[in-house]
Amino acid sequence: MFESLQHLANGFGIAGTVQNLLYCLIGCIVGTIIGVLPGIGPIAGIALLIPATFGLNPTSAIIMLAGIYYGAMYGGSTTSILLNVPGETASVITCIDGYKMAQKGRAGPALAIVAIGSFIAGTIGIFGLVFLAPPLAEAALAFGPPEYFSLMVFGFIVLSNVTGASLLKSLMMAVVGLIIGTIGIDPVTGDARFAFGSTYLLGGIEFVAVAIGLFGIGEVLVNVNQPSELLDQGVLMPRLRELYPSLQDLKKSIGAILRGAVSGFGIGLVPGPAPVIATYASYMIERKVSKHPEEFGKGAIEGVAGPESANNSACQSAFIPLFVLGIPFAPPTAILLGALLIHGVSPGPLMISQHAGLFWGVVASMYIGNFMLLILNLPFVPLFANILRIPKRILLPLVILFCMTGMFTVNSSVFDIWMMLLFGVIGFLMRKWAYEGAPLLLALVLGPKLEIAFRQSLMISHGDFGVFVNRPISMVFLLAMAIFLIFPAIRLMFKKSKKGGIKS
Amino acid sequence: MKRDEIVGGIVIFLFGMVTALFSLGMPIGTFRMGGTGLFPLCLGILLMILSGLFISKIFFQGKKDQVKKEGSFESSESPTQLILFLGAMVLATLFFNRLGYPLTSFLLMVALLRILGIKRWGLSILISVVTAVGCYFVFVQWLSIPMPKGWIGI
Numbered sequence: 001m002f003e004s005l006q007h008l009a010n011g012f013g014i015a016g017t018v019q020n021l022l023y024c025l026i027g028c029i030v031g032t033i034i035g036v037l038p039g040i041g042p043i044a045g046i047a048l049l050i051p052a053t054f055g056l057n058p059t060s061a062i063i064m065l066a067g068i069y070y071g072a073m074y075g076g077s078t079t080s081i082l083l084n085v086p087g088e089t090a091s092v093i094t095c096i097d098g099y100k101m102a103q104k105g106r107a108g109p110a111l112a113i114v115a116i117g118s119f120i121a122g123t124i125g126i127f128g129l130v131f132l133a134p135p136l137a138e139a140a141l142a143f144g145p146p147e148y149f150s151l152m153v154f155g156f157i158v159l160s161n162v163t164g165a166s167l168l169k170s171l172m173m174a175v176v177g178l179i180i181g182t183i184g185i186d187p188v189t190g191d192a193r194f195a196f197g198s199t200y201l202l203g204g205i206e207f208v209a210v211a212i213g214l215f216g217i218g219e220v221l222v223n224v225n226q227p228s229e230l231l232d233q234g235v236l237m238p239r240l241r242e243l244y245p246s247l248q249d250l251k252k253s254i255g256a257i258l259r260g261a262v263s264g265f266g267i268g269l270v271p272g273p274a275p276v277i278a279t280y281a282s283y284m285i286e287r288k289v290s291k292h293p294e295e296f297g298k299g300a301i302e303g304v305a306g307p308e309s310a311n312n313s314a315c316q317s318a319f320i321p322l323f324v325l326g327i328p329f330a331p332p333t334a335i336l337l338g339a340l341l342i343h344g345v346s347p348g349p350l351m352i353s354q355h356a357g358l359f360w361g362v363v364a365s366m367y368i369g370n371f372m373l374l375i376l377n378l379p380f381v382p383l384f385a386n387i388l389r390i391p392k393r394i395l396l397p398l399v400i401l402f403c404m405t406g407m408f409t410v411n412s413s414v415f416d417i418w419m420m421l422l423f424g425v426i427g428f429l430m431r432k433w434a435y436e437g438a439p440l441l442l443a444l445v446l447g448p449k450l451e452i453a454f455r456q457s458l459m460i461s462h463g464d465f466g467v468f469v470n471r472p473i474s475m476v477f478l479l480a481m482a483i484f485l486i487f488p489a490i491r492l493m494f495k496k497s498k499k500g501g502i503k504s
Numbered sequence: 505m506k507r508d509e510i511v512g513g514i515v516i517f518l519f520g521m522v523t524a525l526f527s528l529g530m531p532i533g534t535f536r537m538g539g540t541g542l543f544p545l546c547l548g549i550l551l552m553i554l555s556g557l558f559i560s561k562i563f564f565q566g567k568k569d570q571v572k573k574e575g576s577f578e579s580s581e582s583p584t585q586l587i588l589f590l591g592a593m594v595l596a597t598l599f600f601n602r603l604g605y606p607l608t609s610f611l612l613m614v615a616l617l618r619i620l621g622i623k624r625w626g627l628s629i630l631i632s633v634v635t636a637v638g639c640y641f642v643f644v645q646w647l648s649i650p651m652p653k654g655w656i657g658i
Contacts, residue, residue, distance in 0.1 A: 168558045172516055175551045179523050179544060186540040193540050194526060225586045228621055394631060397616035400593065401609055405639055408600070409649045417597045425590070433512030451543045463536030 004130045011360025014059060015368055023060045024365050027067020028372045034068065035075015036384070042072035042332045050339050058343035059358045063365040065339050069332050070315055070366065073275070074118060074373050077308055078384055081110045083399055085216035090275035090311045092438045093283050095215060097296065097303030104299050108381050109245040113253050113301060114308045115377045116245075121261035121309035122370030125316035128265045129363055145456035146467045150477035152450045155277045157481045158284050160439055170439045173430075177440035180205055181447020188455050200415040208410050209419035210444055214437040216403045217420060218427020220396050225428070231392045244381065249301050256286050256306035264310030268317030275314040276442055282310035316366055323347050323359055506562060513559040520551030588619045604654020605644065610636035 014020065034045035045068050053061035073090065080091040081098035094114075101110040143151075160170035183194040184204030195201040223231065245253070263285060264278040286306040287296045296303050322333045324347075340347055345355055352359050390398070407420045427437060461467035469475050523544055530541030592615040600608050613632035622628045640658075643649045 166558075168554060168561070172551065172554045172558060175547055175554060176516065176519065179519070179547050179551065182544045182547070188538070189540055191530070191540045193530065193544065221586060221590070224589045224620070225582050227582055228585065231620060393620040393622055394617065396620060397613050398635060400616060401613060401635060401639065404593075404596070404600075404612075405605075405609070405643055405651075408605075408651065409643065409647075412650060414597060414600050417600065421590075421593055421597060429512075433508050435512065454543065455538045458535045458538065463534060465535075 007356065007360045008126075008130050008364060010357070011362075011364035012368075014357055014361035015063065015365035020060055020063050020361070020365060021368065023056070023064040024067045024369050025372055027064040027069075028071040028369050028376060031068035031071020031073075032075040032078075032373070032376065035072035036078050042069050042076070045069075045072045046332060046335045046339070050335070050342065053339065053343075058340070058345050058355075059361045061343055062336070062340065062345075062358060062362050065336055066319075066362055066366060067369045067372075069336065070118075070312065070369060071373060072332075073311060073315060074114065074377065077114045077311075078111060081107055081114070081304070082384060083216065084219045085399065085403070086211055090279050090315075092211070092215070092276075092441055093279040093307045094304055096283070096438070097298070097300050100297070100299035101301065101304065106299065106301075107384070109249050109301060110304050111381045111384055112244050112378060113249065113257075113305045115374050115381075116250075117253065117257040117260065117305045117309040118312040119370050119374040120257050121264060121313040122316060122367060124258070124261040125265050125268075125313040126363065126367045128313075129316060129320065142473065144471070145453040145460065146471050146474040147477070149450065149453035149457055150468055150474040150481070152446050152453065154477040154481045154484075155280065155446065156439070156443065157484050158277075158280055169435055173435055173437070174439040174443040177443025178447045178450065180210070180440070181444045182451065187448050187452050200413070204448075205419060205444070206410060206416050207441075207445055209407060209416045210423045211441055212403045212407055213420040213423025214427035214430070214441065216399060217424025218431060218437070220399055220403075221424060221428040222431050223392060223396055231396075245301070252301055253305035255289075256282075256302040257309040259285055259289075260306035260309030260311075261313045264313030265317045267310070268314035269320055274318045275311045276445065278310040278314035279307035280438075280442070282306040312370070319362070319366075323351050509562045510559060513555050513562065517552055517555035517559065520548045520555060522548075524548030524552065585619060589616065592616055592619060601652045602654055603652075604656050604658070605651035606636050606640045606658060607654055607656055608652075609639055 015024065030049065031042070031045060035042065046065050049065065049068055053064055056064070076086060076091040077094050077098070079085045080094040081102050084095050084099040086092045086095055098110045098114075101107060156171070156174045160167050160174060181204070183201055185191070185202060186193050192202055260278075260282040263282055264275075267278040267281060268274040283296075283303060283306060286300075286302045287293045290296065290300070290302060292300070318333055322337060337347060345351070345358060403420065404417055407417050408414070410416060430437060457467050458465070467474075468478060525548075527541035527545035527548055530544075531539030532541045532545060533539030535542075592612060596608050596612040596615075603611070610632050613635050614628050617628040617631060622631070644651050
């Protein structure tokens, strides 16, 4: 423990040099701006700015790129809250209550609680990283394909319970997302699938196109379809004193922040798109423990505080598998892995000993970065919240232009814009028929990983499905899934019989 | 609303059916050594089962399990505006490469603002110019993102 603390102190020494502080600050600012611009998420942001780090030493380069990563994650939450456009999957859940809060004129408290929650979660995350990283990283090694599969299926069930009024509808959307995720190249055999001879479809459907389409364009189309006079009714304008969270908001949020930070950290260590699952799991937990679960989905501040803290915490702990195992489990960390390799650093079990300065320097810089984000973002809350003062007749075309621009920047492809428009129309229809977009989006991201885990598990077991229940960790996830599925049904039956009893 | 729910369910059922049918055209293999079509086939069948359950639930349970009004909205409230808006987006995408980024963004903004009821030409053009120039400087000049130059060549 003391050794870890000593390493961390050294890390602060490295991250605290003027040069590294400056790169961390640049990363945070650029990341926040990139995250705020709808369409450009952390993936595109990091990828675009890797060439800018070629002249830097590896530690400064990774500190800056990591700053862009969590800065963009923060900025992505801003667009989720203000415009219902998630910068990346981890911000999808923030749209549910964050956007509702903004519509009620409470964008300021939502944005501020994201900054405060992220900072607290970051503080908890760094202590967890120092003390729990070695044993937890070892535990994560015990995961094989059946465990991955069960974990991801569990994630879907959690998510389907979280979103929407109907579990059946959410599950349907998850399966639709999984099907869309199969378009492209078969991850096991390498054969083309549902490409219909198109070279564009061979690469699969771009996640960003689906995310912007379903959420951003879909929301705009819903607004455009309203009678003209409704376009003049803006969202409720916040008064100055309403721009920051009240004492009651903070009281409501603190439990959610702490729970989100702890659960997010644990989930971040587990292989998989940790920040995404962490946000959904946190939302689920908050809804379960809340005395007013009916407020969720209508602008509950706990629905923003918990997931955003979990997101930040999971982002930090997700660096452990990246650094210790050399395996990135999410697209942004995959790009960071590429950046590490470009700078001549090979992540893996020997990284901490061979590149101790870089590892602990980056860990310490994350904490400094979180503090910078808090200082940078809190004063800008009124500015961001005031975006909502722009009349809808002007804001909607602006959102469309940003979405189209952002979409094109990802792959410089007009085909992606077509896909975005197609999913925009689908998003519009989904709203019309009251379907949730979040399960579809998560399934699209997890789909290829789920398929690989499914097929590899069956290969290992020679086609025996018992492999999913014979292995203890996998069985635990499946049991948890069964409880999630059965418990609400039993509760509903119990409620009905109670009502019936009262009536009779 | 019930009709909308059933239409939505049927569309999803058909999507599952089409997926399953296309998957059958690919190698399926066995569970031990799954082929390319195995996973989408399973998903297609699963989607058909889920949507079938959903349709029958709506059909038989009637109004009891209908979703709350809040999750939905009345359709066809401003269909002309919606179609024009979508049309402008489609045209902008179609001519994106040929017209170039600055010109497309300017024309798209003018069109969308007019469709949404900003009737004063001066205001529409002013907002569009400011937006197009601003976007050009942020994305092309500052972030150095290669955007289509089109025939105007910037």
